Amino acid sequence: MDILERCDIMGDSRNKWKNIGVTEKFNVAFEGIFETIRTERHMKFHCFCTIIIFILSLFLDIGKNEALAIIISVSLIWIAELFNTAIESCVDMVTEKYHPLAKRAKDIAAGAVLITAINALFVGYIVFEKKIVLNMKDMFYLMKSSYQHTVLSIFVLIIVIVICIKAISGKGTALRGGFPSGHSALATSILTLVTSQTNNPKIFFLTLVLTILVIHSRIEGKIHTFFETMVGAFLGWAVTYLILVIVNL
Known part of the structure; x- marks a missing residue:
């Protein structure tokens, strides 16, 4: 399948997306998240960590600013992992052979996930360091x-x-x-x-x-x-x- 045929398929997909209802759009969006969790080992780990962080945030005495920082950090990780998976899928769709640009695209996307993960670790450490014991x-x-x-x-x-x-x-x-x-x-x-x-x-x-x-x-x-x-x-x-x-x- 060449690039033009793939572009035609993507165009048909966009037209179908415009014609479906609001509820179905939500289901499609959830399905995208579920597919990433099912197929990506890192996303499974993010899901597990999110549950743990949610439980800690629910029971500990966390202020609004701290809760906002945690929500943003966790959301950034999920968004970055979703984009990383989407970029990898697009690259694999275009070419299944090794190409320096394909490697570059995947490496950059993975780097974005790494940055958000490191940011979340720092935020979690700052927020939960003393509160876990004291509260x-x-x-x-x-x-x-x-x-x-x-x-x-x-x-x-x-x-x-x-x-x-x-x-x-x-x-x-x-x-x-x-x-x-x-x-x-x-x-x-x-x-x-x-x-x-x-x-x-x-x-x-x-x-x-x-x-x-x-x-x-x-x-x-x-x-x-x-x-x-x-x-x-x-x-x-x-x-x-x-x-x-x-x-x-």
Whole structure:
């Protein structure tokens, strides 16, 4: 395939992009991110580090300026890695043979990722150096004294884990379908939270019925398989139970 044919294909792709709906554009954008996570080992590592940084930022006493610095640094790493992957794909599309300019393009793109990673390391060190030790006790006190913070943290963590697993497994989109079922995870999380707060069997069974209805609706609507909903349900229970145990230590 020569360059002109490739340009025609790119032109057709741009026309198709203009004609799709807003929701589909979001799905396409998410798919680009997921594809990078699935195929690039470095992006998997960035995803893991992002989860760790998010958890630390959520529980530690971080000011607005520090939070903004972390958000910008993490975003820059993701953006640089996405551009790096895109540049590598474009170079490989044009030529599969060794060429000095192709090597130069890939090396420069990799250098951009390296700079953003070093910047993030410095920012993380400056922000978390003393706060991890000094605020560890305050974090557990906040979790124990404020049930709302605990619940919010659990929900956010479950959503992040589900999206990352979907990206790695390559099934479904961030908002619909795939492995595992996010709705089932949140439903069983709520069931676990309610169970931990009440001794009334009527409330427990009512919440259990609602949880089963949520899981059944995902299967009945053919959005998820039985296995996907069961894995999601186990994930929601496991994350919620683990955090509740840590908070109550």
